[in-house]
């Protein structure tokens with residue numbers, strides 16, 4: 001064997017050995033891969049099984065939870081993946097949804113029919129009220145007034161919702177200074193009110209002095225023009241902010257002071273409004289109605305009056321109304337609303353010392369309004385500034 005042949009021999013052996021190594025390594029690798037794949041597959045199968053088990057448990061739970069269902073009761077719950085059960089479950093869900101929708105529709109229908117009935121009832125009541133308002137009690141006749149008169153009288157309501165309608169003249173006003181004598185003070189000689197309101201205020205403050213011999217009341221104001229209202233509102237807005245101004249001061253047209261029926265009372269010593277701690281307030285609170293005055297913006301009535309508690313603002317409405325408002329604890333808005341329910345045939349009665357006063361309401365017609373009044377006797381008609389007239393019939397002297 002030549003050297004070359006020997007060399008060839010060695011190389012060949014090495015090659016064979018290398019091939020053998022790679023073959024063995026390859027086989028080992030394949031075995032490893034196969035084993036790994038098998039293990040992985042096993043894990044995969046286990047996970048899938050666990051997953052399926054979980055779903056089965058959840059479905060079974062859902063089926064058990066769905067109450068009063070024949071479908072779930074009769075179904076084979078040991079096999080929750082049964083397509084039939086899945087289909088029944090979804091049918092059950094649909095049925096339950098429909099039931100909810102049906103219930104909602106029924107509730108809606110009930111409320112609609114209720115609304116319809118309410119509406120029909122309201123129309124019928126209005127028709128009957130009109131018919132009844134047209135009927136005349138014995139001894140009554142009818143007078144015709146212009147419907148525009150509903151903006152005048154002692155019982156007009158002026159507030160945020162009901163604007164004051166100014167008359168063409170200021171004839172309805174008189175100077176408070178013209179009332180003779182008096183143990184009280186005026187903040188100005190120019191203060192004006194309607195004559196009945198001025199003379200009632202004069203009597204009221206006179207009575208307070210007679211009882212207490214205290215001379216501290218200062219009449220701050222009475223009638224207020226729209227310009228004065230605007231100036232007051234602006235001044236208060238600047239000083240205390242718009243919210244405060246809106247709480248206490250009505251915008252021009254909506255101030256009760258336009259009517260000449262309202263006044264703000266103060267104290268000459270403090271120079272401020274009177275307040276609920278003052279003796280004069282307590283006296284007025286108890287006696288104002290005897291002179292036809294009411295505390296117009298009482299505590300706890302802001303929702304109805306639109307104005308916060310004012311223990312200094314008094315409003316003239318006449319003795320019968322003032323007494324009844326005092327007795328019933330209603331604010332003026334509530335009281336007038338209450339009177340709206342009474343007719344000449346079925347009037348409201350206020351008992352005073354001199355007898356029974358009867359009151360009733362007549363809604364205003366388009367241009368003219370026919371109002372039942374006693375044929376031979378006294379009566380007062382006042383607009384309410386809202387849509388009708390309130391008639392007051394004093395005790396009739398036989």
Ligand SMILES: [Zn+2]
Pocket residue numbers: 257262263264313
């Ligand atoms: Zn006032």
